[in-house]
Amino acid sequence: MKITDIEVVIVRQDNVKMIGDGSQDTAVVLVHTDEGITGIGEVDSSPEVVKAIVEAPASHDQCRGLKEILIGEDPTNIEYLWYKMYYYSYYYTRRSVGIHAMSGIDIALWDITGKKYGLPVSKLLGGNFRTKIPAYCSVLMPGTKEEIDELVAHHRADCNYHGYKFGWGALGESEEKDVKLVEYCREAVGDSRLMIDIGMRWTDYKYALRVSREYEKQKIYWLEEPFAPDRTEDFGRLADNIEISLASGEEFGTMYEFRDMLDNGKVDIVQPDMSRCGGITMAKKIADMAQLRGKKLIPHAFKTGILMGATLQLIAAIPNADMLEYCAQETVLSKNLVRHHFRLDKDGNVTIPDIPGIGVELNEEILERYRRK
Numbered sequence: 001m002k003i004t005d006i007e008v009v010i011v012r013q014d015n016v017k018m019i020g021d022g023s024q025d026t027a028v029v030l031v032h033t034d035e036g037i038t039g040i041g042e043v044d045s046s047p048e049v050v051k052a053i054v055e056a057p058a059s060h061d062q063c064r065g066l067k068e069i070l071i072g073e074d075p076t077n078i079e080y081l082w083y084k085m086y087y088y089s090y091y092y093t094r095r096s097v098g099i100h101a102m103s104g105i106d107i108a109l110w111d112i113t114g115k116k117y118g119l120p121v122s123k124l125l126g127g128n129f130r131t132k133i134p135a136y137c138s139v140l141m142p143g144t145k146e147e148i149d150e151l152v153a154h155h156r157a158d159c160n161y162h163g164y165k166f167g168w169g170a171l172g173e174s175e176e177k178d179v180k181l182v183e184y185c186r187e188a189v190g191d192s193r194l195m196i197d198i199g200m201r202w203t204d205y206k207y208a209l210r211v212s213r214e215y216e217k218q219k220i221y222w223l224e225e226p227f228a229p230d231r232t233e234d235f236g237r238l239a240d241n242i243e244i245s246l247a248s249g250e251e252f253g254t255m256y257e258f259r260d261m262l263d264n265g266k267v268d269i270v271q272p273d274m275s276r277c278g279g280i281t282m283a284k285k286i287a288d289m290a291q292l293r294g295k296k297l298i299p300h301a302f303k304t305g306i307l308m309g310a311t312l313q314l315i316a317a318i319p320n321a322d323m324l325e326y327c328a329q330e331t332v333l334s335k336n337l338v339r340h341h342f343r344l345d346k347d348g349n350v351t352i353p354d355i356p357g358i359g360v361e362l363n364e365e366i367l368e369r370y371r372r373k
Helices: 047-055 066-070 078-088 097-117 145-158 175-189 205-217 232-241 254-265 279-292 305-316 332-336 364-369
Strands: 003-012 025-033 038-043 132-140 163-167 193-197 222-224 245-248 324-327 349-351
Touching: 003 047, 003 066, 003 097, 025 047, 025 097, 038 097, 038 305, 047 066, 047 097, 066 078, 066 097, 078 097, 078 279, 097 279, 097 305, 132 145, 132 305, 145 163, 145 175, 163 175, 175 193, 175 205, 205 232, 232 245, 232 254, 245 254, 254 279, 279 305, 305 324, 332 364
Parallel strands: 132 163, 132 324, 163 193, 193 222, 222 245
Antiparallel strands: 003 025, 025 038, 132 349
8 A cells, every 4th residue: 555645635614713722723634545545634733834844845855845755655654654754854843833744644644554454543552441531621711700600501511521621711811810710610610620721821930839829729630831831940840839730742742842841841741632742653652651650641632523533542542541631612623524523421431433543534515615725
């Protein structure tokens, strides 16, 4: 089997709001083969930039577009192809969006290999530790108590989530507001697990320390991305001075960045995003790094069903995962880009697909309706 083409389809809802919601658009990666098997992947990044990186003509030996690197290769040689992409695009792909583009292709290669051999990706990764996973509700932070109460009531009516995470949105505007919003969240969710994602908006360490100590009173399960990812030292200082677990990782790519955050940032919850960290290939290695240090791995998955499918396959195959981030944003792409979008059962769990590949089927009608030429 050989790779014949790599296609990046830009999909975007009609109106994109300037909020931290990655489910409003996406880059769907389709890797085509000469045996008629097509692998599906996704990238949570700037779709137009991802498309340019995949389709770019070669500039020189270590500055080549990803498609040109892979055409004619056997798609089941997944790890070899990961390092081939990394090496021959080294001028621009060491971190950030270059790794994002590689991630989408890597997911699609795992999907192809699973389909080729009739196995779910979890089996290719070594087998299942679990067949279902508890899900937590992941939403943006509203700005008022009334909005928080309404949001929680809405989601509780539909699903029995194992926790609630509020992030970005109205956080980071003032110390007083950051404290009050989390008090409102605790009142709304009762004894459920409560997670808070600051969205990298805190810039002052002492501010972060004061607010975090107030959050301790609310028994927060974890505090996510209080600082920008490059501020590893501040992560480590905060970890040493509060009882709340710190979480981070959605912005990172490759083992090297995760090693630094684990060892120096001292995070407790590691959150690689399959579509940004280097794909399933790199996420499995990161899971092993976290396991070696006694840390949980709970991937970031705030996108569409494609990313959720890839995430579930990894979660099935590692020992140190205990929850799934369930993107509860009610955008058309989040819920409808794949057929049979993942649903919670009555106990708040999501069943991990036991079908070949990453376990998703594109909804071609939605793909074409929101495709941007």
